[in-house]
Amino acid sequence: MPFSALDWFWTGAYLALMVGGPLFFYKLARRSESDFFLAGRGLPWWLPASSVFSTHTATDTPMWVTGVVYAHGLRGLWYTFFAAWTSVGAFVSARMFRRSLAYTQAEWQVVRFGGLGAELLRGWLAGWQVFMNMFILGWVGMAMGKVCHLAFGWPIWVGLVIPSTITAVYTLAAGFWGVVIGDFLQGIVALWAIIFVSVVGVVAAGGAGAVTARLVSLGQEWRLDPFAFTGWLSGDFPAVWWLTMLVIAVLGGFGMGTSIDWYVEAQRIQSARTLRDACYGIWAGGAITLVRNAFWAAGILGFFVMLPHLGAAAEYELGWFRLGFELLPAGLVGVFFGAVLAIHFSTISSHLNLGALYFTRDLYQRFLHPEASQRRLVWVGRIATFVLLLGSFFYGLMMEEITQWLIFALWLMMAGIWLPNILQVVWWRFNSAGYLASWMANLGISWLVVWVLPAFGVLPKLPDYLQFWLLMGLGALVFLPATLLTRAEDMDHLVRYYVMVRPLGWWGPVRREALRRGLIVAETPVDATAAKRPFIRRRWTSAEADRWSREDWIAIVVSPLVFAGILIGLTELLLGQATGLWITLATVAGGVFLYWVIDPKLRAVSVEYEARQARYLEDLERQHRWGEEVGH
Amino acid sequence: MDRGLVTLIGMSIAYIASLLGMGFAYWAWRRRQRRSGKDKQP
Numbered sequence: 311m312p313f314s315a316l317d318w319f320w321t322g323a324y325l326a327l328m329v330g331g332p333l334f335f336y337k338l339a340r341r342s343e344s345d346f347f348l349a350g351r352g353l354p355w356w357l358p359a360s361s362v363f364s365t366h367t368a369t370d371t372p373m374w375v376t377g378v379v380y381a382h383g384l385r386g387l388w389y390t391f392f393a394a395w396t397s398v399g400a401f402v403s404a405r406m407f408r409r410s411l412a413y414t415q416a417e418w419q420v421v422r423f424g425g426l427g428a429e430l431l432r433g434w435l436a437g438w439q440v441f442m443n444m445f446i447l448g449w450v451g452m453a454m455g456k457v458c459h460l461a462f463g464w465p466i467w468v469g470l471v472i473p474s475t476i477t478a479v480y481t482l483a484a485g486f487w488g489v490v491i492g493d494f495l496q497g498i499v500a501l502w503a504i505i506f507v508s509v510v511g512v513v514a515a516g517g518a519g520a521v522t523a524r525l526v527s528l529g530q531e532w533r534l535d536p537f538a539f540t541g542w543l544s545g546d547f548p549a550v551w552w553l554t555m556l557v558i559a560v561l562g563g564f565g566m567g568t569s570i571d572w573y574v575e576a577q578r579i580q581s582a583r584t585l586r587d588a589c590y591g592i593w594a595g596g597a598i599t600l601v602r603n604a605f606w607a608a609g610i611l612g613f614f615v616m617l618p619h620l621g622a623a624a625e626y627e628l629g630w631f632r633l634g635f636e637l638l639p640a641g642l643v644g645v646f647f648g649a650v651l652a653i654h655f656s657t658i659s660s661h662l663n664l665g666a667l668y669f670t671r672d673l674y675q676r677f678l679h680p681e682a683s684q685r686r687l688v689w690v691g692r693i694a695t696f697v698l699l700l701g702s703f704f705y706g707l708m709m710e711e712i713t714q715w716l717i718f719a720l721w722l723m724m725a726g727i728w729l730p731n732i733l734q735v736v737w738w739r740f741n742s743a744g745y746l747a748s749w750m751a752n753l754g755i756s757w758l759v760v761w762v763l764p765a766f767g768v769l770p771k772l773p774d775y776l777q778f779w780l781l782m783g784l785g786a787l788v789f790l791p792a793t794l795l796t797r798a799e800d801m802d803h804l805v806r807y808y809v810m811v812r813p814l815g816w817w818g819p820v821r822r823e824a825l826r827r828g829l830i831v832a833e834t835p836v837d838a839t840a841a842k843r844p845f846i847r848r849r850w851t852s853a854e855a856d857r858w859s860r861e862d863w864i865a866i867v868v869s870p871l872v873f874a875g876i877l878i879g880l881t882e883l884l885l886g887q888a889t890g891l892w893i894t895l896a897t898v899a900g901g902v903f904l905y906w907v908i909d910p911k912l913r914a915v916s917v918e919y920e921a922r923q924a925r926y927l928e929d930l931e932r933q934h935r936w937g938e939e940v941g942h
Numbered sequence: 943m944d945r946g947l948v949t950l951i952g953m954s955i956a957y958i959a960s961l962l963g964m965g966f967a968y969w970a971w972r973r974r975q976r977r978s979g980k981d982k983q984p
Binding site for chain 2: 426429430432433434435436437438440441442445672673676677678749753757
């Protein structure tokens with residue numbers, strides 16, 4: 311593809327902005343481990359929000375969204391609705407995780423569980439995440455290699471190595487400060503490019519009306535219907551698969567680790583300056599991601615009507631990139647390539663820093679050198695970042711095909727441990743033995759159900775939704791007995807966790823014990839205040855706001871509907887459909903209502919939380935200094 | 943490379959990494975228990 315001098319100028323200018331901006335925060339990152347990995351826990355909500363959006367807009371994401379929308383039309387958008395876990399998670403799991411003050415999901419294990427089981431889980435998750443991040447880096451790097459090959463004809467390794475190395479420079483120097491500042495700048499550039507190129511795609515196809523008319527003339531108008539299922543149980547997109555995806559996404563918000571994105575979001579949750587900022591950061595990040603998907607879908611349908619007969623996925627998956635590289639004039643192509651680099655940088659920097667966090671915090675500091683100085687921990691973080699970079703090259707270049715297993719692994723992981731990931735949050739009796747058993751069982755059962763038994767003809771190859779439910783059910787046959795046949799976690803530990811985190815769900819015995827010890831305040835009897843309480847309460851004390859109430863449940867129900875409205879309403883609006891306008895208006899009203907209901911409570915919780923945060927942190931740090939513990 | 947073999951290698955590496963992490967955790971736990979025992983000796 312010919313690149314003019316103006317194109318190179320714009321690419322260079324974007325590079326300078328996206329690398330120079332993060333590097334500016336070098337001095338902040340070197341202050342402490344907390345700065346290097348959590349930006350000092352002081353970020354306003356819009357920085358974690360932009361980071362959520364940017365991180366999950368990877369180089370391979372446009373290929374994936376293009377693939378599902380090209381193949382399935384608007385119903386394919388439901389694949390991308392998995393981001394809706396943030397709609398519930400923002401008000402449930404994010405709130406609890408923020409209160410735990412754990413740096414990572416691995417560290418959370420020793421807050422939630424106690425004893426050797428918790429330590430084993432922490433080590434297990436840390437090892438898993440270090441390598442998972444390396445794989446993701448290799449995978450996304452390979453996608454960048456393919457895009458550079460498409461645009462310039464460069465060898466694949468050039469696109470894999472050079473952009474990732476540039477990213478590593480500021481990630482290594484400025485840590486999470488660099489990541490979030492970079493994500494903010496890159497997010498603006500990326501969102502602008504996604505909107506612009508998608509609109510260009512629709513205009514090139516003749517406009518929204520022409521796209522619709524062309525789909526009708528092709529006999530493909532079903533592609534405009536997000537509910538065009540192939541039957542309840544039959545076809546390649548049955549309604550039961552849609553329902554399964556909804557359950558995975560929405561109920562997944564009650565748990566932690568129910569989505570691979572959770573591990574990334576956990577870092578953003580802890581980097582927010584207050585609990586309210588953490589909730590809004592996660593919610594807004596998920597919402598912007600769905601806005602992005604809506605623009606992509608409209609552009610890709612434009613691409614479809616221009617080239618409706620591409621049969622192979624490899625041909626149509628690069629559709630959105632082709633819109634940018636082939637339709638934009640000289641000069642703007644450079645801007646577009648700058649945006650592609652922005653998309654790539656944000657994902658690479660996040661996973662470099664996250665993988666280094668798990669190594670530094672959960673393996674090195676916890677198990678190898680608990681008394682390491684802050685300076686040393688920052689340097690270990692930098693070395694780990696560099697090693698992860700090299701590892702990603704290895705997996706990308708030498709074992710390219712192995713990255714394909716990642717999709718398989720992600721699916722299996724989510725199916726087999728999806729329910730335990732919820733139970734660990736909502737059920738006091740679920741213990742470390744049960745959770746560890748679920749991971750171990752998942753290894754064997756998933757292999758049997760998905761691969762070994764079908765290979766030997768014992769079991770037919772099952773559709774995705776059946777695989778999910780079967781893996782979940784078989785896993786439960788292992789982890790439920792493992793939980794119930796072993797002892798519950800130590801009550802002292804559970805009470806400490808309960809008082810700190812205030813979890814939602816079945817925590818009756820622990821709550822009663824916390825009340826008996828005078829560690830929490832008893833609720834005012836319902837009958838004494840029922841007459842005074844408005845249906846939606848908007849004045850809260852901190853102690854009252856700590857309890858789960860009707861307002862939380864309203865938010866939990868309304869929030870996913872708002873997310874669905876964003877995705878479907880905006881897409882249809884962009885395609886010029888009247889229903890899109892009404893859905894979008896209802897979505898905006900729903901969003902305002904949601905804010906009106908939940909914000910007073912989040913504010914009250916945050917006031918209390920901020921006042922106690924310093925003490926919490928001091929206690930937590932002491933817990934993690936093993937040398938100071940006696941006989942525990 | 944065969945897809946099954948690729949999957950086998952990839953999954954194995956991930957689980958080996960997790961087991962290594964768990965091994966570290968156990969080793970550190972034992973070390974801590976031993977130190978704790980020594981501290982309690984008169």
